[in-house]
Amino acid sequence: MESVSGLAGVSRETRGRLETYRDLLVKWQARINLVAPSTLEDAWVRHFADSAQLIAHAPDRVRLWLDVGSGAGFPGLVAGIMLMETHPDSQVCLIESDTRKCAFLQSVVAETGAPVKVIPMRVEKAEAAVAALGHTADVISARAVAPMPRLMEMIAPYWSQGCIGLFLKGRDVASELTEAAKYWTIRTSHIPSSTPGDGVILKLEELARVRPEHPH
Numbered sequence: 001m002e003s004v005s006g007l008a009g010v011s012r013e014t015r016g017r018l019e020t021y022r023d024l025l026v027k028w029q030a031r032i033n034l035v036a037p038s039t040l041e042d043a044w045v046r047h048f049a050d051s052a053q054l055i056a057h058a059p060d061r062v063r064l065w066l067d068v069g070s071g072a073g074f075p076g077l078v079a080g081i082m083l084m085e086t087h088p089d090s091q092v093c094l095i096e097s098d099t100r101k102c103a104f105l106q107s108v109v110a111e112t113g114a115p116v117k118v119i120p121m122r123v124e125k126a127e128a129a130v131a132a133l134g135h136t137a138d139v140i141s142a143r144a145v146a147p148m149p150r151l152m153e154m155i156a157p158y159w160s161q162g163c164i165g166l167f168l169k170g171r172d173v174a175s176e177l178t179e180a181a182k183y184w185t186i187r188t189s190h191i192p193s194s195t196p197g198d199g200v201i202l203k204l205e206e207l208a209r210v211r212p213e214h215p216h
């Protein structure tokens with residue numbers, strides 16, 4: 001695992017927590033569909049390293065990292081475990097509408113002790129629950145949840161000055177951003193993903209509405 005980019009150089013404790021997470025993923029996958037079955041064998045790269053690479057792009061201070069549509073916890077729960085080592089004051093919040101996936105996420109949190117709050121709700125309904133955490137988000141992340149115009153509508157209530165977005169996206173991101181720019185002033189940069197494939201990390205540093213809600 002140490003040789004997998006994004007997971008290189010993690011401590012023995014972090015490695016142990018991620019292995020606990022991977023073992024639980026395999027166990028629960030037999031009962032509920034957490035990830036595409038074809039990706040399970042290569043989960044270290046496809047899910048864990050893909051998520052872990054975001055940590056290198058986190059700001060120095062992360063009080064709250066918000067992950068939307070977390071599914072089986074990628075990238076947010078991996079971030080939560082990695083931040084225990086690099087940003088010990090951080091809290092991660094996972095918003096996921098599927099309650100069975102949330103039960104899995106809770107079991108990983110319980111087994112690893114990660115400072116992660118799971119909110120079993122649709123992101124559109126979770127504003128009060130997130131506000132109760134006491135901090136605005138410094139980082140918002142998502143993978144495979146929605147095209148950018150829709151994703152921007154989902155995250156806008158949680159966005160504040162100084163926040164950054166870190167999104168794992170595929171090859172269609174340029175056309176998604178062209179569409180999004182009709183509705184938002186945005187400032188973005190693309191960082192090639194360090195895991196195989198044609199993915200990118202889309203870093204969002206400005207989000208301000210210029211037209212009413214996208215008609216998704």
Ligand SMILES: C[S@@+](CC[C@H](N)C(=O)[O-])C[C@H]1O[C@@H](n2cnc3c(N)ncnc32)[C@H](O)[C@@H]1O
Nearest residue numbers: 069070071074095096097098122123143144145
């Ligand atoms: C394709 S899965 C991706 C899961 C994970 N991010 C990953 O990359 O493995 C999309 C997830 O987003 C969740 N989701 C979709 N719309 C949502 C919403 N409005 N609020 C909260 N969760 C949502 C779904 O339940 C699902 O688990």
